[in-house]
Amino acid sequence: MAKARKRRPSRPTVVRRPEAVEPSTARIELSVFDGTRSPIDAGVELLVRIIDGNQTELHSGFHHGPRIAFAVPFHDNLADRYTVIVSADHHRQAGFTPVPVRGGQRRSLDLMLLPKPSRFAFAAWAELPAAVRGLLEAGATPAEAAARYTGLMADRAPALAALLNILTAASAILLAHGTVLGYLKELVWDASMAQDRFFAFADPELLPEVKDGTEQGEFVPEINPGMLHPGATSSFKQVQFGEANVQLTFHERDTKTIGGVSCVEVELDIDYYKDPAAHALLEVVPGVLGGQLTDPATAYVLRWIAGRFAGVPEFDPPFGIVPSDS
Numbered sequence: 001m002a003k004a005r006k007r008r009p010s011r012p013t014v015v016r017r018p019e020a021v022e023p024s025t026a027r028i029e030l031s032v033f034d035g036t037r038s039p040i041d042a043g044v045e046l047l048v049r050i051i052d053g054n055q056t057e058l059h060s061g062f063h064h065g066p067r068i069a070f071a072v073p074f075h076d077n078l079a080d081r082y083t084v085i086v087s088a089d090h091h092r093q094a095g096f097t098p099v100p101v102r103g104g105q106r107r108s109l110d111l112m113l114l115p116k117p118s119r120f121a122f123a124a125w126a127e128l129p130a131a132v133r134g135l136l137e138a139g140a141t142p143a144e145a146a147a148r149y150t151g152l153m154a155d156r157a158p159a160l161a162a163l164l165n166i167l168t169a170a171s172a173i174l175l176a177h178g179t180v181l182g183y184l185k186e187l188v189w190d191a192s193m194a195q196d197r198f199f200a201f202a203d204p205e206l207l208p209e210v211k212d213g214t215e216q217g218e219f220v221p222e223i224n225p226g227m228l229h230p231g232a233t234s235s236f237k238q239v240q241f242g243e244a245n246v247q248l249t250f251h252e253r254d255t256k257t258i259g260g261v262s263c264v265e266v267e268l269d270i271d272y273y274k275d276p277a278a279h280a281l282l283e284v285v286p287g288v289l290g291g292q293l294t295d296p297a298t299a300y301v302l303r304w305i306a307g308r309f310a311g312v313p314e315f316d317p318p319f320g321i322v323p324s325d326s
Helices: 130-137 142-155 157-170 206-215 276-290 296-310
Strands: 013-015 025-033 045-051 057-064 067-073 081-087 094-100 106-112 118-122 184-187 197-202 219-221 234-238 243-258 261-273 319-323
Touching (some): 025 045, 025 081, 045 067, 057 067, 157 243, 157 296, 261 296
Parallel strands (some): 025 106
Antiparallel strands (some): 025 067, 184 197
């Protein structure tokens, strides 16, 4: 009996024209952006790798963007959960998984490549969103607040980037009666403001609002929050995206009266990963044992990509990431 020949996997093809998508294929429409959230320059040579759900690499080739479309096989099984990775010289690699596809349909994917080396390019004080500037002014005169902002920009740029990342994300987290940002009353301006977190005093109604969101599946509570957040009484992690969700950790024993209201202290940070195991192995352990803090540039990219893939309003903190001179 003749031995059956092993079937080779189908390969993606680059789509040159906006033709119809066949039912046996799907289309991944890739767009690549730079660190300012603008389409990447067409002169940048991009290495694009496409891997199917069986971990078979179907494509590895060079292209010029910023937009490239690929026709990929549709199997109607787990092989249709693709991984797309893009790299380029003098840029950080970026990718996304899974990218699920359906036969005869298009799937858009936006990725961001940061330059290497790079620096943060912050908005001027007067250009900040009104809600963000208002919070930064709380407890200080406008001149003092502007000086603190420019001081962070000059001396502690990663901490300022983390602050703006988290405040921008907090402004998009809708609760029953407003956004998380709307409940924050005053920042804690001391050494605790780091490149991976900051503390603020919030209206005490924020906690029951987040608990209500937990019942709706928008947050998950952290077990034993005091173990990783000394002094914490409760902690809740947003689960909207696969990566770069905001975590709210409450320190209810620390209070401050603001405008006649006894506000509670809350710690805000962004985690790279939603999955608790991935968070523990890839984020907490290096952070605790190796002194590695969350990189605000990585959080910026992950949150932007996750938001674009989810089809929500663009994550647009008041800074970009541009090539540095060194």
